[in-house]
Amino acid sequence: MNEQAPSKTAVSVPTSSVFSSLSAPVLLATDGTREAAGAVAVGASLARARAAVLRMITVVEPRSYPFAGSESEPAPASDSDDQATESKLRASVTAQITAFLGGALAREVHFARGRVVPTIVAESRQAGAGLILLGLHPHNILARLAGEETALRVARTAGLPVLCVVPRLQSLPRRIIVAVDFSPASTRAAREAVCLAPEGATIVLAHVRPPGTGKDDDGLRAHYALGVGDALTRLQTGLPKDARVTVETVTLEGEPGSELLALAERSGAELIALGTHRHGFVGRLVLGSVVMELLRAASVSVFIVPPSDKDDR
DSSP: OOBOOOEEEEEOOOGGGSOOGGGSOEEEEOOSSGGGHHHHHHHHHHHHHSOOOEEEEEEEOOTTSSSTTOOSOOOOOOHHHHHHHHHHHHHHHHHHHHHHHOHHHHTTOEEEESOHHHHHHHHHHHHTOSEEEEEOOOSSHHHHHHHHHHHHHHHHHHOSOEEEEOTTOOSSOSEEEEEOOSSHHHHHHHHHHHHHSOTTOEEEEEEEEOTTTTTTOHHHHHHHHHHHHHHHHHHHHHSOOOSSEEEEEEEEESOHHHHHHHHHHHHTOSEEEEEOOOSSHHHHHHHHHHHHHHHHHOSSEEEEEOOOGGGGO
16 A cells, blocks of 8 residues: 655635535434434534534334345234334434434424335435435444445435444544545535534545556656646645635555545544446446445445536536
């Protein structure tokens, strides 16, 4: 792994002057479990610090579905079993929302029946949401697969930024890594990260160079590094002057998922943000592999940002 020394700059202007996903309602999905606590805490922070409008949903899914987001048909279950499960779910969600946001907002949670992923996506559209906020499961393999499946399928189908939060993140992230491939989506991810970050935060724009780029040609390697450095500087200086945050740049070399996770561990980053690509088989494949690696590790929160509608035209 090769890493260039980071460059730093500070940016500053009022957050209210910049349009971002937080300009529209935030859809907070919770099931009342510990795994969702980070998402609810971050939602509360957004409401306080960014005056975000929260729309809250809990999906009541038949017990017979093997995991969240399953496409299989449910097996018959007794009404009493489903009623007991729903009653417990309502109680845990109400207690969780009350603890973080107060009893008044706890009464505004929408309990919807159906499959988790399509129900969340449909609710986000009905609410006119700009961002979907949900928890990421960090413990056993079954929970990781369920959380990974839900987050990835929501990101692929909603067409909105999806913020997947691990339980230990209980406030807005103060150190954010943005994976930069210079696509419109990664530029949007960097802008969204600036709008999300609290005052005093650090954002690291990280470009991961493919292994062996220019390996046998020092001139080619130097040319590549110069081009990347210039592009990172342009992105760095072109970000919205949104909050009093420090923006750094760094270039890595290796497999993107592994390098981003290693950088997060070394630097103490709480969030990795990355843009996605809507079109093309290769773009979808890369999205699946990198995002899946980050979600499967469940060691840091992940912010998945699609390109804006105008980027598709």
